[in-house]
Amino acid sequence: GAGVSQSPSNKVTEKGKDVELRCDPISGHTALYWYRQSLGQGLEFLIYFQGNSAPDKSGLPSDRFSAERTGGSVSTLTIQRTQQEDSAVYLCASSLALLTGVTNYGYTFGSGTRLTVV
Amino acid sequence: AQTVTQSQPEMSVQEAETVTLSCTYDTSESDYYLFWYKQPPSRQMILVIRQEAYKQQNATENRFSVNFQKAAKSFSLKISDSQLGDAAMYFCAYRANYGGSQGNLIFGKGTKLSVKP
Numbered sequence: 611g612a613g614v615s616q617s618p619s620n621k622v623t624e625k626g627k628d629v630e631l632r633c634d635p636i637s638g639h640t641a642l643y644w645y646r647q648s649l650g651q652g653l654e655f656l657i658y659f660q661g662n663s664a665p666d667k668s669g670l671p672s673d674r675f676s677a678e679r680t681g682g683s684v685s686t687l688t689i690q691r692t693q694q695e696d697s698a699v700y701l702c703a704s705s706l707a708l709l710t711g712v713t714n715y716g717y718t719f720g721s722g723t724r725l726t727v728v
Numbered sequence: 729a730q731t732v733t734q735s736q737p738e739m740s741v742q743e744a745e746t747v748t749l750s751c752t753y754d755t756s757e758s759d760y761y762l763f764w765y766k767q768p769p770s771r772q773m774i775l776v777i778r779q780e781a782y783k784q785q786n787a788t789e790n791r792f793s794v795n796f797q798k799a800a801k802s803f804s805l806k807i808s809d810s811q812l813g814d815a816a817m818y819f820c821a822y823r824a825n826y827g828g829s830q831g832n833l834i835f836g837k838g839t840k841l842s843v844k845p
Binding site: 641643645650651652653654655658699701703705716717719720721722724 | 772834836
């Protein structure tokens, strides 16, 4: 697609429910990143994919968080048994490759999913 | 670990005036990139300007320029002739540049810029 698409745009869920957040990167972008932006905070790096592989999952806040990417394209961030502290905006970004984020292609960010846990 | 600090949670500027947003960072690396991103209410992060650490010359993009002081680990953003459309959150970000790097950005907490007509 022309840009990075994230869905849903907004999600309200009850505490304890599972949620899935979707990111559809720019076609051909092999690197994909997930960030979390809590109220009044900067962006916290969660996980990255190179192709379908996520070599380092240590940035995920807890074992309730998981992410996958299939076909080198769409990625899903899943939060199980949601808690109120999970409320945040979840942003996805993609780039042509891991170390080309600073070329003319840069990183392209989606508009995020605002998750509210009530 | 690398960190990015933005000490100004909020700033305000009069339309057509100049404003400078501050950013300091901490790293032991010598090769890296620095960025300023703008985040309007739409939430999408928009690249304003970037600086390669190996370049001494300060980057400039139209009304936006940076003052990069590598020894002091300082990277401020100057916005000249401020416009109403410049009102947004501004984030300073760092990215290491070495073979084992994950390529992810490390962000400061942001500065909310208001522009007064």
